[in-house]
Amino acid sequence: MTTTSTSSTENLPFPGLRSGVELVPTNDQPQTSKEYTSDQEVRWCPGCGDYAVLKAVQGFLPELGLRRENIVFVSGIGCSSRFPYYLDTYGMHSIHGRAPSIATGIATAREDLSVWVVTGDGDALSIGGNHLIHALRRNVNMTILLFNNRIYGLTKGQYSPTSEAGKITKSTPMGSLDHPFNPVSLALGAEGSFVARTIDSDRKHLTSVLSAAAAHRGTSIVEIYQNCPIFNDGAFDAIKNNDTKADAIIPLVHGEPIRFGVGGGKGLVRDSETGGVKIVEVGAEPGQVGEDQVLVHDAHNPDPTMAFAISRLTDSGYLNQSPIGIFRQVERPTYDDGARAQIASSREAAPGTPSERLANLIGGGDTWTVV
């Protein structure tokens, strides 16, 4: 086996935390995105947001500096879940909703692998909701990319658990009656230790969030707003359109005041009435709030209350406004490290070869000998 290095820890956006890839063998040779591209023809619809994410990931993986054979992508079922076929790493395209459980097995069995899950809004939040929340709760060392196009793409356009209420689709001709999930709120409620949101079309932001997610030890979940031009086109137009995005995107940067709008005219402050946060005009004019009042984003706050409050600013209907960035990144023991530590300490305490120990085990208890 190759040696491991902590170089990726040093490059962390938040130095000092344990790295998600610190036990994964590194590669000292420069790598290219081409090496990470498989020979399979990519078969998403033209204009699908999945392409942009694939390109970003193929471009970003070489930067991780890991050995390609130590990277595993696991997906469920959906358009987005075809992802692993297009990456020349180890991969498994599994069954609908179950990728987090399969990844839990992989990550727990092997400390030397960088484990990724690719899932859709239906895959992760409908059929696989149970596995998702339990992966987050256990904090298994893996990175979950949740492609949220707010629709079921592969099955041709039914509403999903993130679709806005009232959505007219093939299965809801009079409008859907379900209230949607907010994936970030859900992940925070499920004890997520790294929770972020980014956008398919913003490669720079996407890449920076992915780097931080990969470097996080524990379960990282990244909700990626992804456009499905065929069945839900324009779902994210407000946050992508140059004319509207300044007011629509609430950027979250650790350590920085949360300000947005043209010229940073808007900001977040605490709302003493609701206990949550609210959007205000920032400035010295009457009716405006002073700069010093604006919340400074603290992704490392052990208490998730503020992160949750911020996540509630996401529109549940048509998306005109949404916080984007890393909501929360805290260190918490991971399930897989704990499981391996229990095994390691038990092993140390048990002398003898496995065969000798097996003989002792099965030969234990009340025995008698017949001659």
Place this chain on the structure above:
Amino acid sequence: MSKQVKQLDRVIIRFAGDSGDGMQLTGDRFTQESAVFGNDLVTLPNFPAEIRAPQGTLPGVSSFQVHFADHDILTAGDAPDVLVAMNPAALKANLGDLPKGAAIIVDTHDFTGRNLTKAGYDANPLDGLGDAGSPLGEFSVHPVDLTGMTVEAVKEFGLSRKDAARAKNMFALGLLSWMYGRPIESTISFLQKRFAKVADIRDANITAFKAGWNFGETTETFVVQYEIKPAPMSAGTYRNITGNLALSYGLVAAGVQSGLPVFLGSYPITPASDILHELSKHKAFGVTTLQAEDEIAGVGAAIGASFAGSLGVTTTSGPGIALKSEAIGLAVMTELPLLVIDVQRGGPSTGLPTKTEQADLLQAMFGRNGEAPVPIVAPQSPGDCFDAAIEAARIAITYRTPVMLLSDGYLANGSEPWRIPEIDDLPVIDPKFATERNQTVTAKDGSDVEEYWPYLRDEETLARPWAIPGTPGLEHRIGGLEKGDGHGNISYDPANHDLMVRTRQAKVDRIAESLPPLVVDDPSGEAKVLVIGWGSTYGPIGAGCRRVRKAGYQVAQVHLRHLNPFPKDLGEILKRYDKVLCPEMNLGQLSLLLRGKYLVDAIGYNQVNGMPIKAASLAEAIGGLVAEAEGITVDLTSSPIAEEASK
């Protein structure tokens, strides 16, 4: 006072009481003592699904039957010779199973108005014992105030009356241990360990146990002591073992013998949970246990671990298999080793959680979408669960396939003496991980390049190579979509799908090449009737056949460990007999498979009452078939039969 000692060749004792009375522990200790003494034995625990069913009621009765003998026996026995009843409900619930003349030792303490009513007695059945009209007139009844004597014996420890009375099961155990000349040291040291942290409870239990023994020894209530000599057994070191423990050890052994870390993903369910509990203790063997959020996650994690190079295992019962079906199909498609252990219980749905049944065979065989063949292995006795687990692992690893292991509630909780195998005698399983690229292809520029093809097959086994993450150059993707032959990329080609469906089936069929010939037990070689079974019915079928033979008739027996694929010689064996009888604890699942595959008129003998088949009634059915096949009259009672007489 000198007591009379009487020799017996075998005894069946049933301990019965309220589910809070500690009957399982009592039975278990008596079993351990008998095992150490050297008797052959078989046990049958029987308990309600509720942890504490209403006290003193019929549904709350828990019992433990142990059959021990000076010769080789196969079942826990049809009917108890001795019933120990700790309360009115226990008496009432078990009376119907007792043959005439059976002994009943009954704790009189709870035979009070309220408890009698709770058990549904209008009058105290213990009143007027010995009178002509006594409801217990057919039995030899020993009314004893076990509780009262226990409380008296342990009074020095200053326990509350309730705590003191709780040691009554140990008093009963002491008494029975005296009656049957059991060695008592193992129980004393067991109690010392079990209650090491609570000195007064520990001492009270030990004192009650000894007091029970002394009561038998010194009073005149019991005048006869019985002796059941040790049974001749082949040389070796033995221990008593339950099926779930043997199965767990088998999984640990499979890990050692294959060099693979074992990864168990499981969700608790009766009667399989004890395997999860046991394996969670063996981390020193590199065994990882994940208590998952549901059965699907359990099998999912196991599949992930297998992909990563572990021996993935998932344990459950029938309802859990139903949930795991889709994931098992994924393991069929991805051709990864996976052990799926189904400790069957009464179904359908939640069914009878604590009772036994064999009704998941067809679910194991066919319970998936598409053509998804899965090899099936079934142990035949508690101790055999050890070997069956290793055999299932051999098939899973060698053939890169999920394997179903069908145990059941009777095997899981029942126990028998088990000869501890030598590690050197266990099979070695070679995972043969792929380390090299395996296919030369011509690149666009005409040059040769080496590639890794995950679906190229071994000629002998048809198994695909298993390349685990971390192996450079063998990066590949697998998944549930149909794979192209050889290269393994997604393929929607009709001819390829037809080929792959047939190839996956052929691979499973190929396993038959690695199976030993079946052993047909046909002592005279002249039987016209063959009895065929699988799984835990081995004991009752063997005992039934012995009865028939003992009465002077011919019958052959064969038992299947492999249900998919069937052994190669099965068809030929079935054809040798005029009549084939197939006893099962279901409505005819193996017989359906045999009929379908071999066009043989397999006749069902089916019982689905949650209990093991009784040898006596099965023997009658076999006798009836022998009569038909040979054109003779068969009367099993005409000659002296000793049940379970040795072959």
